[in-house]
Amino acid sequence: MYNFQLLLHNYAFNENDVRILKELSPLARTNVDDFLILFYKRIFTFEHASHFLSNDTIIQRHRRKIRAWFLRLFNGIYDEAYFEMLHRISQTHVRIALPNHYVNAALHVVRSFLREMLISHQRIDALKSVDKLIDMHIDALSGIYNATEQTDILKTIKTIHQSLHKEGKGVIPYVQPIFNARTLQLDKYECLMRIKDINEIILPFKFIEIAQKTGLYCDLSRLMMSKVLDFFSEREEAFNINLSFEDVNEYVTKDFLEKRLSTFTRPSRITFEILESQSFDNTKALEEFIVMVRSYGCQIAIDDFGTGFSNFDHILSLSPNSLKIDGSLIKDIDHNTMHYDIVENIHQLAHKLGIATVAEYVHSKAVLQKVQAIGIDYAQGFYLGIPQEIGTITCKTSNVIEN
Numbered sequence: 280m281y282n283f284q285l286l287l288h289n290y291a292f293n294e295n296d297v298r299i300l301k302e303l304s305p306l307a308r309t310n311v312d313d314f315l316i317l318f319y320k321r322i323f324t325f326e327h328a329s330h331f332l333s334n335d336t337i338i339q340r341h342r343r344k345i346r347a348w349f350l351r352l353f354n355g356i357y358d359e360a361y362f363e364m365l366h367r368i369s370q371t372h373v374r375i376a377l378p379n380h381y382v383n384a385a386l387h388v389v390r391s392f393l394r395e396m397l398i399s400h401q402r403i404d405a406l407k408s409v410d411k412l413i414d415m416h417i418d419a420l421s422g423i424y425n426a427t428e429q430t431d432i433l434k435t436i437k438t439i440h441q442s443l444h445k446e447g448k449g450v451i452p453y454v455q456p457i458f459n460a461r462t463l464q465l466d467k468y469e470c471l472m473r474i475k476d477i478n479e480i481i482l483p484f485k486f487i488e489i490a491q492k493t494g495l496y497c498d499l500s501r502l503m504m505s506k507v508l509d510f511f512s513e514r515e516e517a518f519n520i521n522l523s524f525e526d527v528n529e530y531v532t533k534d535f536l537e538k539r540l541s542t543f544t545r546p547s548r549i550t551f552e553i554l555e556s557q558s559f560d561n562t563k564a565l566e567e568f569i570v571m572v573r574s575y576g577c578q579i580a581i582d583d584f585g586t587g588f589s590n591f592d593h594i595l596s597l598s599p600n601s602l603k604i605d606g607s608l609i610k611d612i613d614h615n616t617m618h619y620d621i622v623e624n625i626h627q628l629a630h631k632l633g634i635a636t637v638a639e640y641v642h643s644k645a646v647l648q649k650v651q652a653i654g655i656d657y658a659q660g661f662y663l664g665i666p667q668e669i670g671t672i673t674c675k676t677s678n679v680i681e682n
Contacts, residue, residue: 283362290415292357296408301355303409306400311349314392315342321388325381349389352412365419370493372420378433382420386413435489438481442474443498449475450502452510454518454672456664457637460647460655467517467550469659471666472503497529508539510669517548519580527553527568540575547576552603554582569597580637585625595632602629604655606640613645623653630654 286292319342322332332338348368351361372382390413397405442449454468474481490496504520511518526532540546551572553565569579578600585605604622612619626636638650641660650658 283357283359286362286415286418287357289418290411292411292415296411297355297357299405299408300353300412303397303402303405304350304353304355306396306402307350307353310396311346314349314389315346317392318345318385318388322385325384357412362419365416369420379421383417386417386420389413389416432489435481435486436493436495438474438476439486439490439493439495439499441476443495443502447502447506450499450506451475451480452503452506452669453666454669455659455666456672457519457657457659458663460638460650460658463663465516466657467519467548468672469519469552470503470507470521470669472499472521474499491523491525496523497525497532500526501532501535504536505539507669508543511548512544515548516672517550519550519552521552521554521582523554528564533568533571537571540572540577543575545576547578550578550580550600552580552582553597553599566597583639585621599634601635601637601657603637603639603659606660609638609646609650609660610640610642611646612649613643619649619653622655626653626655 319338332341369382372379390410393409393413394406397403397409438449451473453471453473455471456465457467457469458464459466472483472487474486487496490499500523507518507520540549543549549572573579579597580601580603581594581597581599582603583605584594584602585608602625604625608618608622608625612622622638629636635656637657637659638655639659641647641650641658642662644662646660647658647662
C-alpha cells in the first residue's frame with residue numbers, strides 16, 4: 280500500500296489545496312474534451328504508444344479511463360484509495376514495459392494544459408495547488424520504478440512476457456531431489472521455476488518479485504504448474520509444488536488446480552509447499568485452499584520454516600504434513616551450536632506433533648551428518664542433488680552414496 284500520508288506531508292498538501300482544487304471541478308468538466316485532444320495528439324508522438332494503444336477498441340477504453348482520471352483530479356478526495364488507484368496505474372505501466380520517462384512526459388502535458396487553462400480563466404491563485412497535485416502524481420506513478428534499476432526491470436518484464444508467449448516454452452520447470460535422510464533413497468522432487476532468455480536460464484530471485492509487482496506472477500505460476508502436472512501425470516514419482524500468497528488467493532489459480540487435480544493420476548503424490556515467511560492476510564482463503572487440495576489426497580508442507588515470526592499456533596492449525604527447515608538455519612549447523620539447538624528443538628517438537636521434518640541447504644558432508652544425528656526425516660541440497668531440468672531426471676538415490 281502506498282504511503283499517501285507521507286506523500287501529502289512531503290508536498291505540504293493541505294486543506295486549502297483541497298478546497299481550491301475542488302472549486303476547479305466545473306472548469307475541468309468544461310475543458311476535458313480539449314484536454315483529451317491535446318493529450319492524445321502528444322501521446323501518439325511517443326514511439327511506445329502504438330504498442331499498447333494498438334486498435335480503436337483499446338484506444339476508446341483508454342480514453343474513457345483518462346477522462347475519468349482527469350476529472351477525478353478535482354473531486355476533492357485525496358485519500359488512501361485515491362493513491363492506491365495511482366499505484367495500480369503504475370503497476371499497469373510497468374506490466375506493459377512502459378519506460379518511466381514516457382509517464383513523466385505525459386504528466387508534463389497535463390501540467391502544461393492545466394496551467395494554460397488556469398491562466399486563461401484567471402485562476403492564477405490555483406497554480407500552486409495544481410503543481411503540488413501533479414508533482415505527487417509523478418512521485419506516485421514513478422514509485423514502482425527505481426532509476427538505477429529501471430533498464431534491468433524493463434528487460435526482465437519483456438523476458439517474462441516472452442516466456443508466457445511462444446506456447447510458454449520460456450517457462451522451464453526444474454526439479455531438485457529430496458532424499459530420505461537416513462537411507463539416502465530418493466523420496467520426491469521439489470519443482471522449481473526458471474525462465475529462459477535466449478540461451479540464458481534465469482533464476483527466480485531475478486524475476487519473481489518483479490512478476491509479483493506487475494501482476495504477471497500468477498500467469499507464470501499456472502503455466503509452471505501445468506507443465507509439472509503434465510510431466511508427472513504418466514510417472515510414479517512424488518513431487519512438491521511451491522505456492523505463494525497470490526496463488527492461494529487468486530480464484531483463477533484455485534479453479535485451475537481443482538480441475539487439474541480432479542483428473543490427475545494419484546494426486547496424493549503431490550505436496551504443496553507454503554512459505555512460512557510470507558504474510559497470508561486472507562487466512563480464510565488459505566484454509567479453504569488447504570481443504571480443497573487435501574480433498575484430493577494432497578499433502579501440505581510449510582516451507583522456509585524458522586525464518587519469520589509467524590504465529591506458531593496458526594501454522595500448526597493448518598496441520599502440515601511436514602516442515603521444511605530453512606537453509607539459513609541448516610547451512611552452518613556443523614559449527615553453529617545455536618542453530619544446531621534451534622533445528623533440534625524444531626525437529627523434536629514437530630515429531631511430537633506427528634509432523635515430518637525436511638532439512639534444506641544440505642551442502643556438505645558435515646552438514647548432512649549433523650542432520651542425520653538430529654534425526655531429521657528428509658534432506659535436500661547441492662551435496663545430495665542439484666536442480667536439473669525436469670525432462671532429464673533419472674536418479675533414484677543420492678549421488679553421495681557412491682562417494
